[in-house]
Amino acid sequence: MRTENCLIELGTEELPPKALKSLGEAFAQQFELALSSANLPFGSVNWFAAPRRLAVYVSDLAESQEDKTVEKRGPAVSAAFDADGNPTKAAQGWARGNGIDIADAERLVTDKGEWLLHKAHVAGQSISALLEGLVNQTISKLPIPKPMRWGSYSTQFIRPVHTLCALYGSEVINITALGLSSGRTVQGHRFHGEARFELDHADNYAKALEAQYVIADFNARKDKTRQILEDAAAELSLTPDYDEELLEEIASLVEWPVVLKAGFDEGFLSVPKEALIYTMKDDQKYVPLLDANGDLVNTFLFISNIESKDPTQVVSGNEKVIRPRLADAEFFYNSDRKVSLESRLDSLASVLFQKQLGTLKEKSERISLLSGFIAKKINANEENASRAGLLAKTDLMSNMVMEFPDVQGVMGKYYALNDGEDTDVAQALYEQYLPRFAGDTLPSNGVSAAVALADKLDTLAGIFGIGQLPKGDKDPFALRRAAIGVLRIITELSLPLDLNDLVEKAIDVYGDKLSNKDTKTQVVDFVLGRFNALLQDQQVAIDVIQSVAAKRPTKPSDYLARVNAVAQFKALEESEALAAANKRVANILSKQKVDTGTSVNIETALLTEESEKALYEALVASEQKVTSALAQQDYTLILTTLATLREAIDSFFDNVMVMAEDEAVKQNRLALLTLLRQLFLTTADISILAKS
Incomplete structure (x- = not known):
């Protein structure tokens, strides 16, 4: 079958610069989907986008669809003919609809019966017949939030369109789109090139435009x-x-x-x-x-x-x-610089942070209290943190920030230094919004970190506290970004902070403004949920994350340490067997309704089998090492230690009947398994790593 390279170009007025790239990419993507849906074979689809044009270039596009045979099943033979063998009305209607005589119908025999069958040959449509529909379908799906009309046209597009070029090789394919008929006319550069010129072949598009002072790619x-x-x-x-x-x-x-x-x-x-x-x-x-x-x-x-x-x-x-x-x-x-930041505090009372949560002045006062609280926990200067928190939003009332909003925080630093504030206070005003996006830098010192955390936690607690949780892609207060910022600051700066303590304090400084009684739990769960998503983005295995999430650690640095330890444990040769054993133990204890949170009392006198004695001795030896490592939060050492239990665990399950007839022996063995389960749960629920 013949193939040619195809070019479609829309010649426009200047397109919105911030939308140009996405329009070009969408043009190619949607046209490729349209070609695939139409079953038109092609090689590849590339896009061009410049201020006055959008184009797609399709390599090796077939001139038509492949011919195909379509099987059209008719009524069952039993219903297609009467007792005398004459075709029924149902059969006659089916044959007429397919343009055949009953005598021309084939038979389809299956294990469920026999039906009339017609194999229709359907000729593939040509690119000339299909292209108009494909182009218009593509245009209709471009991301254009505010289309416009121009001249006397009733059609709409993001900007007026003046030319439509549609070439299949050197041949013009006649189509109509956006009120224009296609040709081979293309616009040159507005000042250096020809206003319009004729393109001889699709392959020459980029080269011909470059001669007209246009780099279309x-x-x-x-x-x-x-x-x-x-x-x-x-x-x-x-x-x-x-x-x-x-x-x-x-x-x-x-x-x-x-x-x-x-x-x-x-x-x-x-x-x-x-x-x-x-x-x-x-x-x-x-x-x-x-x-x-x-x-x-x-x-x-x-x-x-x-x-x-x-x-x-x-x-x-x-x-x-x-x-x-x-x-x-x-x-x-x-x-x-003639007005100090401190003197701008009262003006913040005229600006609402959120109707139910009060003004920016009230927010500043909350941030001040929360910043001091956090600074004390991380051994930063509490006085400077509180001062920086109080002044954090004052530069919003300056002329510079009102004119250039993107320099908020930045100007706060310069104005604070001008006012004679401590350098840490000034730096905290500059760094309070960090990190602003993925990969952004973090606060450089403890005072800045305290203020940055306080600002984000105040917003999280407040918005959740009035029940305005983010839904779907709607997040007007950027709570997801705030949560990720909190996590990055705590984990990457290795701060010993607990989300429960932070959120509880953030709620407390709001006084009686919050109405949602579940605010603390919801905020902590929300932040931990963002942590899980962040870890997945970093290519951490989902079962590793889930095993730690099952323990719900609320100290982000501790959470990360556990995740790293489990990831290393999973790479060990013993991990698969130990995870399976943990799953087996968890199932046994669950069925017996054993509470793994209670203290364990194991009677050594009731240990009669060699394998259970060996497991007990191994557990006791491991317990001492685990307790010591847990005090240092050395989860890697804990799991490495527990990995040595594999042989003892395997031997226990191979040679010992847990559900012994003697109730005392049975309970003693369940206690042994409970101790095993508790040791592993000090880090994570390893049973989740087991393959189902």
């Missing part, structure tokens, strides 16, 4: 943007300050990236660099430059969409644009 354009930024910065012996998100947004704004260098008045560098960087990157999509010490310099890079004959004019224009933004930042910074 999104990733190629992003890589070129990265390279020219790095090269330009290297020439200046500076480092460009950008992340992937900014790079992708810049690449979504231009079709032909050209790097240019500009500058601003050195006097603006007296403003904290974070504020300047924020306005350059977020507002203008410029790339700031840092020196070897990480300090901002007054030179920056930006990406233009044109190769100007007079780049100095472009540079000058961009310098004029950035100057008033930096002047605003300078003005806000200087005016804010």
Whole structure:
């Protein structure tokens, strides 16, 4: 069967830069699904996305579907003919519907009976007949939250569409989509290229556009943007300050990236660099430059969409644009420093944190109390933690943060230092929101950690306390992120904190504001649930997590230590047999309704079999080591010690009848198994590791 490479392109007005990549990926994904659903063979599907176009390129696309034979079963033979052998109305209707005579029908014989059968040959439809439906189906499934209409068209899309190119090899496939008829017309670069030109073959799409000053491949354009930024910065012996998100947004704004260098008045560098960087990157999509010490310099890079004959004019224009933004930042910074953070506390009373939970001032007072409580537990400076907690939200009332919200916390640090606050207090204001996302840095000291934990725990306790638990993907107060932040701070900084204590204190400082009586249990369970999800993301086996979760340790550092120990235990040769034995023991004790939480009394005089004597001696020896290791929370040593019991356990089950006729002997053997179970449960429920 003939195959050709196929290109579909929508030529548009400038697409939203933050949505461009997702639109391109969705275009390819949905078109691939449509092709698969239509049973059209193809090789691969690639996507293109630039500010004024979305396209998919399909390699080795078959010109039609495969022909197929469809079996259409009719009525049972017993119902298809009357007593005289004449076809019934049911049989005649079935034959007529299939366009055949009854005499042409075949028979399908199974062990359940015999039916009439028609094997219909269905010719595959051509790509010409199918493509319009596939394209329109794909367009309808693109992630477009706010479609728009344009001109006299009744169709809707994210931006006006001006051209529709549909090529199968060099052949135009006639389709209609978004009110347009297809052709081979493609838009060039808005300034450097032809307004529109004819594309001769699907394979020449990227090359033809590059000749028109358009790099249509999104990733190629992003890589070129990265390279020219790095090269330009290297020439200046500076480092460009950008992340992937900014790079992708810049690449979504231009079709032909050209790097240019500009500058601003050195006097603006007296403003904290974070504020300047924020306005350059977020507002203008410029790339700031840092020196070897990480300090901002007054030179920056930006990406233009044109190769100007007079780049100095472009540079000058961009310098004029950035100057008033930096002047605003300078003005806000200087005016804010005239007012201390402490004096802004009362103004927080005018801002609601949450209607039922009170104002930001009340939240600050709670954070202060909770920060001091946590600081004392981790041997950090309690006074500084309480002070930092009280001032934590005051920079929200500054002009700078009101204008540039992303610098909250950052400006708190600078203003605190300006006010003469302790350096740990200032640093805590800066680090209170850490970690903000996966992989983000953590608070750098105990005071900062106490404030960061207090802020997150106050939110968790408060929102759960009024019954507004997150549901599905709805989490307006970012409780999941807060929970993960709490866990990362405690575990990665190895803090000796118990969630029960923290949540209880967080609830206590709310006074009578909370109405949910199950707040403590729900918050702790919620945080532990996020811990389990976090561990799964780190590729920890689910049965390892479940074995520890069964014990419900509420100290995150302790929880993690147990998980690591069980993971190491699972890798031992003895683990599978010991897990199976634990499962067997658990089942026996459960059926006999033995409480494993009670103290065990084993009568040595009732131990008559050699195997049960050997198990008892091994358990006693292990118990001493386990008790010592448990005091050090050395769960790896505990499980390594218990792994040596395998031979004794195997021998016991091979040679000893637990359910002895003598009740005293039976109870004594159950006590022996209870001790075994208790020793393993000091770390986790190892029985969960057993293969079902």
